[in-house]
Amino acid sequence: MEYLVSLSIGVLTATGVFLTLRARTFPVVLGLTLLAYAVNLFLFSMGRLTIGLPAIIDKTAKAAQYSDPLPQALVLTAIVIAFGMTAFLIVLALKARGELASDHVDGLADNQQIAGQQNIVKNSDPDKGAAE
Amino acid sequence: MSHLTAWPVFLPLITGFLLILLRGKDIYYQRIVSLAAVAGLVALAVALMAVSLPGEYQVYLLGNWTAPFGIVLVADRASALMVSITAVLALAALWYAIASDTDEKGPHFHVLYQLQLFGLNGAFLTGDLFNLFVFFEVLLLASYGLLLHGGGRLRTRAGLHYVVINLIGSTLFLFAVGTLYGLLGTLNIADMAARIATAPGNNLGLIAAAGLLLLVVFGVKAAMFPLYLWLPGAYANTSAPVAALFAIMTKVGIYAIIRVHGTIFGSGAGELAYYYMPWVLGLGLMTLTFAALGVMAARNLRGQIAYLVLASVATLLIGVGLNGSSALSATLYYLIHSTLIAGAMFLLADVILKGRGAFEDRFESAPEFPDAALVGAVFMFGAVAITGMPPLSGFFGKVLILNAALQHEWVVWVFAVLLGGGLLTIVAMARTGSTIFYRTLPENPSPAVTAGEPLNRYAFLAVIGLFLVSPVLVICAQPVTAFTASAADQLLNGTAYIEAVLSAPAVNQSIEE
Numbered sequence: 001m002e003y004l005v006s007l008s009i010g011v012l013t014a015t016g017v018f019l020t021l022r023a024r025t026f027p028v029v030l031g032l033t034l035l036a037y038a039v040n041l042f043l044f045s046m047g048r049l050t051i052g053l054p055a056i057i058d059k060t061a062k063a064a065q066y067s068d069p070l071p072q073a074l075v076l077t078a079i080v081i082a083f084g085m086t087a088f089l090i091v092l093a094l095k096a097r098g099e100l101a102s103d104h105v106d107g108l109a110d111n112q113q114i115a116g117q118q119n120i121v122k123n124s125d126p127d128k129g130a131a132e
Numbered sequence: 133m134s135h136l137t138a139w140p141v142f143l144p145l146i147t148g149f150l151l152i153l154l155r156g157k158d159i160y161y162q163r164i165v166s167l168a169a170v171a172g173l174v175a176l177a178v179a180l181m182a183v184s185l186p187g188e189y190q191v192y193l194l195g196n197w198t199a200p201f202g203i204v205l206v207a208d209r210a211s212a213l214m215v216s217i218t219a220v221l222a223l224a225a226l227w228y229a230i231a232s233d234t235d236e237k238g239p240h241f242h243v244l245y246q247l248q249l250f251g252l253n254g255a256f257l258t259g260d261l262f263n264l265f266v267f268f269e270v271l272l273l274a275s276y277g278l279l280l281h282g283g284g285r286l287r288t289r290a291g292l293h294y295v296v297i298n299l300i301g302s303t304l305f306l307f308a309v310g311t312l313y314g315l316l317g318t319l320n321i322a323d324m325a326a327r328i329a330t331a332p333g334n335n336l337g338l339i340a341a342a343g344l345l346l347l348v349v350f351g352v353k354a355a356m357f358p359l360y361l362w363l364p365g366a367y368a369n370t371s372a373p374v375a376a377l378f379a380i381m382t383k384v385g386i387y388a389i390i391r392v393h394g395t396i397f398g399s400g401a402g403e404l405a406y407y408y409m410p411w412v413l414g415l416g417l418m419t420l421t422f423a424a425l426g427v428m429a430a431r432n433l434r435g436q437i438a439y440l441v442l443a444s445v446a447t448l449l450i451g452v453g454l455n456g457s458s459a460l461s462a463t464l465y466y467l468i469h470s471t472l473i474a475g476a477m478f479l480l481a482d483v484i485l486k487g488r489g490a491f492e493d494r495f496e497s498a499p500e501f502p503d504a505a506l507v508g509a510v511f512m513f514g515a516v517a518i519t520g521m522p523p524l525s526g527f528f529g530k531v532l533i534l535n536a537a538l539q540h541e542w543v544v545w546v547f548a549v550l551l552g553g554g555l556l557t558i559v560a561m562a563r564t565g566s567t568i569f570y571r572t573l574p575e576n577p578s579p580a581v582t583a584g585e586p587l588n589r590y591a592f593l594a595v596i597g598l599f600l601v602s603p604v605l606v607i608c609a610q611p612v613t614a615f616t617a618s619a620a621d622q623l624l625n626g627t628a629y630i631e632a633v634l635s636a637p638a639v640n641q642s643i644e645e
Binding site: 038042043048071084095 | 262269295
């Protein structure tokens with residue numbers, strides 16, 4: 001189980017970092033979301049991995065037999081914060097898309113990029129026509 | 133247990149809620165409530181300072197849970213000082229925002245402003261690492277709103293960068309906190325410092341890595357090289373009162389390094405004692421180099437002042453990195469000076485920008501604007517203060533830091549970078565002053581387009597008020613340095629901090645039992 005969890009955290013983090021480094025706002029948002037998932041899993045596993053143990057200590061049970069409740073509380077807080085921040089970021093990215101007329105993170109699409117986009121549009125038109 | 137420690141955190145929060153209820157009413161009511169709350173915050177900060185002055189730790193147990201199980205707020209001399217600086221700066225910036233009608237350009241300026249203060253004061257007073265993360269998020273979310281206040285293309289673009297880099301910073305913060313919790317089993321800063329001494333040897337590498345990860349996070353907030361690239365754009369493009377208030381935001385990062393790293397990895401940490409210091413000093417020197425070049429290369433006044441903020445942050449990092457009682461004391465002295473003067477410079481840049489009309493704050497010749505003599509004299513004063521020339525407080529701060537550097541093994545580098553950077557900023561500011569105030573055009577090329585607004589005297593009061601701190605800091609240098617020295621000693625006395633936090637008693641224990 002340890003390998004599986006650490007592998008998931010690693011893959012999520014790597015994907016998140018890769019997407020965050022992209023030049024368009026949407027992959028960046030996705031990347032940040034994946035990073036948030038990764039860190040939530042990571043925080044959760046910091047209470048050590050246990051199966052089938054209660055988070056509330058029973059007086060009659062042995063002291064060691066419980067799962068650490070604190071990381072669960074931390075994850076809950078982190079989820080709420082990450083959720084709110086992602087919502088804010090999406091709205092901001094949309095606002096930037098509207099005001100800057102580009103979804104590039106630097107906002108200023110240079111001529112090459114615009115030309116490239118026009119080519120894509122031109123190329124896609126005949127395909128559409130053919131499909132129809 | 134006095135409630136005084138908690139009030140600087142809760143007053144802005146309660147005021148923020150009240151202001152939401154006043155939504156839709158005349159902005160006049162919001163202004164009264166907001167201004168009264170910030171004035172009250174100044175009074176609270178003074179009271180907190182008076183209580184902390186004798187050197188006792190004011191520990192406040194939230195929910196009456198004793199540390200390390202509950203969250204604690206801790207006020208000592210350094211945190212009382214930070215709360216006081218925040219309150220004074222907030223009052224001046226809010227006064228400017230109201231007098232110049234900046235607050236009318238968006239619906240929620242006052243609410244966000246109060247929540248920003250809530251986050252700032254919380255970050256300065258908390259004694260719990262995860263709670264520090266939460267307060268960071270509060271102050272960041274408020275700052276996102278404030279940064280975008282008023283709108284505009286450049287502002288949106290700078291805001292996007294600012295938000296994304298801070299979200300990545302928050303993620304790294306959680307990774308670092310999680311690692312530290314997994315290895316030390318606690319989130320209370322004092323308890324962490326107590327446990328790190330007895331941590332098993334094979335965990336030390338991971339703990340050190342988590343500590344450096346935290347340094348990266350605080351470095352993002354403090355705009356440390358190479359993580360400063362968001363700062364010039366964000367600070368230069370936002371509205372003036374917000375930029376002035378943000379002068380304290382970078383200092384949150386510096387304070388967090390002093391508090392968190394200084395306590396956890398302090399002299400009691402065994403093998404890891406002060407292992408992060410070479411990083412702080414080295415990166416501080418790099419930051420100052422790039423900041424001085426940025427000051428030289430800036431093409432408008434607000435961009436230049438943003439780089440001057442960066443230079444002041446770098447100077448503070450150098451002061452922290454020199455690691456010692458006298459260096460820390462000098463850092464705190466320079467922190468008071470640089471925060472308030474940088475705030476005043478952003479407000480002054482806005483005054484100049486409005487006076488020059490269509491020429492804004494670009495470095496090009498414009499016709500002479502109304503009251504240029506008065507504004508120019510104040511600019512001269514501010515430039516002398518912020519570049520660190522005698523006789524104002526910037527000079528004293530730098531002398532204190534250089535003096536503390538004499539015993540350090542990197543003394544040559546510190547002197548070379550600090551003095552060389554100072555020279556470059558002086559040259560740049562002299563050039564700025566002569567471009568804006570001396571090399572004026574003889575007549576107005578097209579009066580209809582370029583006419584600026586006349587000087588707003590009420591708003592200008594905030595600028596002068598903040599600048600007056602500089603001569604006061606010089607005249608009262610003896611008591612102020614005595615205070616910063618005692619605050620530095622208290623910060624370096626980690627065992628007393630641990631003892632005070634972990635032994636703070638809960639109230640009414642007998643009734644509960």
